Amino acid sequence: MSASARAKVVVEDLRAWFAAPGRPASEATSALSGVSMRFAENEVTALIGPSGSGKSTLLRCINRMHEVTRGAGVGGSVRLDGVDVYGAKVDPVEVRRRIGLVFQRPNPLPMLSVRENVLAGFRLAGEPVPQAEELVESMLRRVALWDEVKDRLDRPGTSLSGGQQQRLCIARCLALRPEVMLMDEPCSALDPVATARIEELLNELRSKITIVVVTHNLQQAARVADSTAFLHQGELIEHEPTSVVFTNPRDPRTENYITGRFGRTTGS
């Protein structure tokens, strides 16, 4: 995060929890406990951290998808261009349109074809898509999927392989031209070539849109991100320029995590 960059998204004292159906919020399990951080405009921010540390929850809170889960609750604020997305007058639908989310598990719409999946955001909203064919092709090309699927654009989106579905979902999100794109492990099912293409895409998009990417692939974070944040048990441990995090992190917990030291002490 270069100091000069404007903050596109500012998260302040963000708390998120999950309550079991029918139980009071006081018994809820906490997923985020007071996270505050800034996401610089037109930069790539990587979120890293162990499984269950709250990375997905943080993403979902930013575009108001968290509340969709039954029993889920949010506290604190998320400001997009200075406006609290949890404000009373804000329409969550509008927020989700401006802040796209690529889910951890690929989820193409099963009743739609590959082509219609790319256009889903427009079609299902009843918006006309001028030059739909061109849009489909250019989006599928950007995620390096075109050559693989150009002969089966009319097959169901779910007929693609896991890695292809993942790229289809990125294309679908990208087609809507979001201002902020949240990507939850976008390359988890991709081979090295497709991964390289997606990383190249992130590089292209950098300086055009604000990107937050959750990844378990530390090398990927090191390659693509301007800044990297380490989450641990629902807390933000540190958020620094990527070069700092991967050469000289401040917090020993970050150090232990990224160097692969977990639980074994020298004494034993």
Place this chain on the structure above:
Amino acid sequence: MPLLHTDSLYENELSRLRESVLLMGAKAEELVSRAMRAFSEHDAGAAKRLVALDEAIDALEVAIDDLALLVLARRQPVASDLRFIAAVLKMVTDLERVGDLGVNICERVAELGASPSFPDTHAELEQMGRDSVAMLHDALDAFVRGDEALAREVLVRDARIDEQYARIFQSLVARMTESAGTVDRATRLQSLARYLERIADHATNIAEMVVFMVKGKDVRHSQRGTRGG
């Protein structure tokens, strides 16, 4: 470092690397200190035999390079691990150079043979040898223990070696101007002093890498002034 790597194979590779560097350092130190003993004892034969030690050092350099590259390729180390590997790769070239300088000392000692010496310069060279070897020793010690304070102390000591070198150089120049017959011998002693000064420089480099490894801070340029080199 309070925690071990969860992957014990990785932990093994890193400790093997650490031990190899240590072994290499010990051999370089041994080479230099035995070369200096041969110098004190005017023992040309011993000096010639020491050259074999350098071959072991060279072999270790290759082995450590290989292992370090393997770890880089296999583990993509980050943070302190990355700094450790980077430090190792640099230290190894320093140690290799120390080995070469040790060999150079042996060669000069062999050439000097048992010819009469200048006792005061001789004593000063012996002192300088002990100091340089001690710096090397402490720098390696700091590496093993991750001891930043010790490493910084080594950095400071380099200035004294430089002074010793200047003094020896001056006195040898003086002798050569006194009598042309001493030139042959004096230039050899001068070379010896320069080798020792270079060894101290390499020890300084190693100490700088130790500071980088421990603190992630590059002190190579900020320390220039105190090094006076």
Place this chain on the structure above:
Amino acid sequence: MTHTSGTRRARTDRLVSWAGALAFAGLLAPVLGLVLWSLLEALALGGFELRLFAALVGSLELCALALLFGLPTGLLAGLHVAELAGPRVARAVRMIADVLAGAPPLLFGVLVHSTVASFTGASSLLPSALALGLFIAPAMARATEELLSLVPEGLREAALGLGLAPWRVVLFVCLPSVRSSLGGVALALGARALGEAAPLLFTAGAVRGLGAAVFGDSPSLALGLYASMSSADPAEQGKAWAAAFVLLVTVVAASALGRSVGERRA
């Protein structure tokens, strides 16, 4: 060891599959028996006549109209409960639907007869269809809700994540994804309505007495069957058997169609 356990497993397998086949036959036999029996009885008593088809057409008309009333009402109620209502409203609506679905079908006829039918005249198509519609709606509501609750959370989230309004998500994503199952349910409900006589007792013809002319007047095959079967006249009984045969075949066909529609792409 492995050999003996292997043969034992094979024997168990065979046993289970035989038991399954037996149970299946046990279920199939009454249906086939009924179809055959009614066919034979109808033929023996000379029950088949052209007017039977008029009654069938009337039945289908009635059924279609009932579906027209019942399906949208049920669908909307189900949608509301599944997607939009708060938990308390949802629980209330669900309970009402359950009570209605469990109520004796006769009651719907009574209800319509005592309210709507007093305006429209006792025996017209409309109140009959209304009564059947009331019978269909709660089942449809429950089925809709049940099916929507089976829509994977991921699908809903995918659509919401694209910045779609919740009502659009329900209408254009969730519903289409259970479309074929819903179609199956609708056909099955139609088949049940086709065979249901009880709600019609008060609205269609019953009040006008059951005579030889019952097939001509009554739009319902099921009701005609009920009326004629109660008669002592063998000719009338023959008509009843013929009606039973046609009804059975139609219902079985409709159910099978519903099933196959539901299974395709489900």
